[in-house]
Structure formats: C-alpha cells, structure tokens
Amino acid sequence: MRPREFDHDEVLRIAFDQFWRNGVRGTSLSDIARDAGVQRGSLYNAFGSKEALFLQAYERYAEDYLAALQKALGAGSLRKRLTAFFDLTIGNFRAGTPPRGCPTTRGLMELGAAEGEGLDEDARQAFANLISRITALVQDTLAAGAARGEFDGNAAAAALHIITVTRGLAVLERAFGNEPQLRKIAAHTIDLVLGRKGS
Amino acid sequence: MRPREFDHDEVLRIAFDQFWRNGVRGTSLSDIARDAGVQRGSLYNAFGSKEALFLQAYERYAEDYLAALQKALGAGSLRKRLTAFFDLTIGNFRAGTPPRGCPTTRGLMELGAAEGEGLDEDARQAFANLISRITALVQDTLAAGAARGEFDGNAAAAALHIITVTRGLAVLERAFGNEPQLRKIAAHTIDLVLGRKGS
DNA sequence: AAGATATTTGACATCATGTCAAGAACGTGC
DNA sequence: GCACGTTCTTGACATGATGTCAAATATCTT
Numbered sequence: 001m002r003p004r005e006f007d008h009d010e011v012l013r014i015a016f017d018q019f020w021r022n023g024v025r026g027t028s029l030s031d032i033a034r035d036a037g038v039q040r041g042s043l044y045n046a047f048g049s050k051e052a053l054f055l056q057a058y059e060r061y062a063e064d065y066l067a068a069l070q071k072a073l074g075a076g077s078l079r080k081r082l083t084a085f086f087d088l089t090i091g092n093f094r095a096g097t098p099p100r101g102c103p104t105t106r107g108l109m110e111l112g113a114a115e116g117e118g119l120d121e122d123a124r125q126a127f128a129n130l131i132s133r134i135t136a137l138v139q140d141t142l143a144a145g146a147a148r149g150e151f152d153g154n155a156a157a158a159a160l161h162i163i164t165v166t167r168g169l170a171v172l173e174r175a176f177g178n179e180p181q182l183r184k185i186a187a188h189t190i191d192l193v194l195g196r197k198g199s
Numbered sequence: 200m201r202p203r204e205f206d207h208d209e210v211l212r213i214a215f216d217q218f219w220r221n222g223v224r225g226t227s228l229s230d231i232a233r234d235a236g237v238q239r240g241s242l243y244n245a246f247g248s249k250e251a252l253f254l255q256a257y258e259r260y261a262e263d264y265l266a267a268l269q270k271a272l273g274a275g276s277l278r279k280r281l282t283a284f285f286d287l288t289i290g291n292f293r294a295g296t297p298p299r300g301c302p303t304t305r306g307l308m309e310l311g312a313a314e315g316e317g318l319d320e321d322a323r324q325a326f327a328n329l330i331s332r333i334t335a336l337v338q339d340t341l342a343a344g345a346a347r348g349e350f351d352g353n354a355a356a357a358a359l360h361i362i363t364v365t366r367g368l369a370v371l372e373r374a375f376g377n378e379p380q381l382r383k384i385a386a387h388t389i390d391l392v393l394g395r396k397g398s
Numbered sequence: 399a400a401g402a403t404a405t406t407t408g409a410c411a412t413c414a415t416g417t418c419a420a421g422a423a424c425g426t427g428c
Numbered sequence: 429g430c431a432c433g434t435t436c437t438t439g440a441c442a443t444g445a446t447g448t449c450a451a452a453t454a455t456c457t458t
Binding site: 204227229239240248249 | 411413414415416417418422423424426
C-alpha cells in the first residue's frame, strides 16, 4: 500500500478552520487543498466528499468543545458554573478576528437548507447531537445544584431554556456583534433561572 | 422604452419562496428563472445580482411579517399577547412541508459566513434590522403591560431575553423539528419573564 | 525482485454566477 | 407615420465550483 503524503488530522484541523471562517458552502475544496498543500483529488480520495470532510472536521471539534465545557461546568457554586458556561460559549463564538460565530449554529442553519439530501441529514444529526449532549451537561449541573439547595426549579426545563438562550446568542452575535449585550443577556438569563438568588 | 415581460412582484414572491425552501446558496437563479418563466439574464437585468434579488424579496417578507406581528401583539392581557407572539413566531418557521425554518435566522447564519463582502453586509443589516424592530415591538408591549401592572421588570432586558429565546427556537427547530418542545420552551419563557404571575 | 494495493494526479463533465453584445419591442418627437 | 432612442431580452462566453475517473506512482508484502 502506498502511504498518505499528508497528515490526516492536520488536514481536518485546517479544513475546520476554513469552514468556520467562511462557512461550509463558502469554502471550496480548492481552498482547503491549497492551504493544506494537498491535491484536491487526494481530499476526495481520503474523505469522499466535501460534506464528509466537514463532518469529520466537525466531530473533532465537537469532542474538544465538550471536554472544555465539562471542565467549565465542573467547579464552584451553581451560579459560578453557569456563568463559566456562558463565558465559554460566548468566548467560543466571539473568538477570532472577525469573530467566527458558533460553528454548530452556523452549520445547522446553513446545511439544514436543502431538504433530506443524505449527507445534509448526517450533518443535522451531528449538530443536534452536540446540542443534546450540552443540554445534558447543563441539566446535570442544575440537578446537582438542586441537590445542594442552590436551585429549586425543574432542571430539565431550565436546561432547555438555557440552551435555547445560547443558540439565540449565537444568532444575535451574527446580527449585531455586540459582545457586552450578549453578556448582559447571559447574566439576565442566569438571574431568571436561579430566581435572582444571590444577585 | 420596452416594458417588462414579467411581473416584478410575482418574481419576488417566487424567488423568496425558493430561497426560503432551499436556502440562499442552495437556490440558483436558473431555478428561479425556470419557476418564474423568465430568462436568467432578465433577472440580472432587473435585479442586478442574486443577493440583490434576495434582499428585495426579503424586505418584502419583512414588512408583511412585521405587520402580522404587530397585530398579534395588539390585544388581550400581556400574557395573551406574548403567547400570541410566540405562536406566530413558531408557526412562521414551522410552516410548510417540510418546515422551512426562520428566514431571518437562516439567512443570517448562511450569508453572515463570508466576511464583509459588500452585499453580505447589506443582508446582515436587513436581518439585524428586522430583529431590532421586532425587539422594539415586544419592548413596547411589555412597557404597556407594566403600565397596567401586569409586569414589573425591566422591559428592555425582558424584550431582549424574549427575542433571544425566539432566535434560539429557530435554531432548535432546525436541529430537532420538535414542535411541542418549542412550545414548551416558549411557555416556560413567558413564565420566567412574567414571574409566573397567573400561572 | 515482483506484484498487490492504495494514493496521487490531471483531465473531464456538469452546473453555478456574472458579463456582455447583439437583437427585439415599445414610447417619443419630428 | 416613421425614425430614433431606450430599455428589456436572449444567448454566448468566462470563470470557478463539485465530483468522477483512469492512468501513473510509490510503498508494503511475499
């Protein structure tokens, strides 16, 4: 067998960076091939298609991001944990110059466009999966907080509410790019969910 | 001067329907030309470019949608008004088979991709503008409710929170397509904002 | 050393946007 | 009434995207 002449993971990293910067449809395989120093045909051979390449690059990102979230949610009072969660979330899609937005939300709205086109459906599931896993993390955090008497509502409903707000923040980031406003909304959300305890 | 052979508004309507169904990047001018019974070149002559055509079609939609919202927010108790607002919002992006999602959110995340590319910036402003106007409507509704003693919080902050949730709902709709869940989140949001008064 | 196997490479088909020049149809002014 | 000018229409063209494929190539295995 002939060995590959490029590093699989490095190409995924480069590809995700491009996808994140310019959107999936706004990134051509020629762009990625040029940046990675690989022939376009080799990308097709190694990954199958543009969307398959995106999916692999995204899954990589999702794992890394989940790990970071888990860490952010893991210490301090419930309020501190939720604050850290929003900080990480907002920081994630405000990173870069200009900010690149939330990869999940952007990918979801961009690829969800065409209806049931095989790979688009796979992508939708990948996005939905990450959102579900993040929701579960937040819910667990709230349940643990409830056990410590820091929260007395419905953990599932509250987690879903918080996740909805983070998705909304991802959208508002694109519309207005106003980071202080995003942070205010986040703080307000925490107050609402925790019933302004300790504020 | 030679008169146009097609109806300007009808083309906008057909174009918006296509854009809404398959996304901006997922719709080709050939598609629109075929559906509208117009030559592709005529579209360029009349509208300038694909994105300019989209912008005009979107502005048309935005005006109609704002009028509908204003009506929904205009009668009943504050809780009823907010409920009607969420109903209209969710109904809007759950309309069609399959549901077409929120045009604003989808357009924003799709076109916001490429950075500062002239027309993309115009589109971003159009989306941001509609969101701002909707926020103002909700804020006015909350302020009026406060004057009637149905609400005692910060109307501006609450309106921003509600809008953020609606943007989040637009994203979750694409991820899960679970309409009952969306309605639960909406109801929960109203409870949080109104402090569970009357629940 | 030779063959099997996977990768690389470039050519090709197809379809997208956008430009342009030439042709066609209508209002206007003489 | 007729020629002119202006706008719309039409088809050809340039460019660049995705995706396929066959031929060439480089390594591992036997």
